[in-house]
Amino acid sequence: MTSLGGVPARVGVYGGGRMGAGIAHAFAFAGSTVTIVENGADAAGAARERIAASLAKAQEKGIEVRGTSKVVTDPSALLDCTLVVEAVPELVDLKSEVLARIAEVAPGAMIATNTSSLSIDVLADALPDPSRLIGLHFFNPVPASDLVEIVVGARTPGALAEEARGWVAGLGKAAITVRDTPGFASSRLGVALALEAMRMLEEGVAVAADIDTAMTLGYRHPVGPLKTTDIVGLDVRLAIAEHLERELGARFAPPQLLRDKVAAGELGRKTGRGFYEW
Helix, strand or coil: CECCCCCECEEEEECCCHHHHHHHHHHHHHCCEEEEECCCHHHHHHHHHHHHHHHHHHHHCCCCCCCEEEEECCHHHHCCCCEEEECCCCCHHHHHHHHHHHHHHCCCCEEEECCCCCCHHHHHCCCCCHHHEEEEEECCCHHHCCEEEEEECCCCCHHHHHHHHHHHHHCCCEEEEEECCCCCCHHHHHHHHHHHHHHHHHCCCCCHHHHHHHHHCCCCCCCCHHHHHHHHCHHHHHHHHHHHHHHHCHHHCCCHHHHHHHHCCCCEHHHCECCCEC
C-alpha cells in the first residue's frame, strides 16, 4: 500500500544497472522494501555491488536508509509489489518484452517505465491493460538528482498520475508532468543543447571545457552539456538523438563526432573517456 504523500511499501525495479541501482537506492532511502531483478548471476552480482556502494556512501554521510533492498534473478519475486519500475536500456523491443513480463508476474502492480525518450503509448501496447503504465523518468545520478519527469500517455488515468506525484514527493524530489511527446521536455531540451555543443566542438569553435564553462558560468548550469553527455553516456545520447531525428526531423541529427566516438568505444565516464578523460 501507499501512504498519503509517501512511497509504496514494496517496490520492484527491473534492471540493476546504473539507473536501476539509483532508483532502488532512492526508494530504499525513502523506506520501501525494494526487489531488483537482473538477468543472470553475474549481472545480479554487479547490481548488488552498485547498490551496496551507493547505500554505504549515504551511510558515511550520516543519511539514514529507512528501507531495504535485495537483488534476485527470478522475476516472480515481484509478485507482491505495488509498483514496479522498468529500468532496462532504451530499446523499444527490450522494454516491451520486459514490461510484458512484469505485467505477467506482478498482476496487481502499477508499472512505470524509466524511458528518457520513447513513447509511453507505444510501450503501453505491450501490456494487457495499458492503463497500468506511466513514465517515471529519473535522472543520473538518481540519489543526487532533484527531478523526476512524470510522463502521461493517452491511456494513463489521472488518478495514477496523481499517485505518481505522491511517490515522487515521498522520494524527496520534485515532479514535472508532461504529455507523451518525443523526448518529453527534459530529453528534448537537454539533447538539443548537447548536440549544438558537439557541433561547436566539431567546428573548432572552442575546446570542450570552454564550451561547458560558457554554460556553467554564463547560464549557471551546474554541469556543461558535454560533461553531462559523458555522465549520461555517449551511446545513450546517440540513441536518443537518432530517435528524435526520426520523430522530429533533421534538427536532431547526431553530429559525426558523436557517431565516431561511440564507434570507437568512447562512451564517457563509464569507459573512462568521452569528451573528457575520466
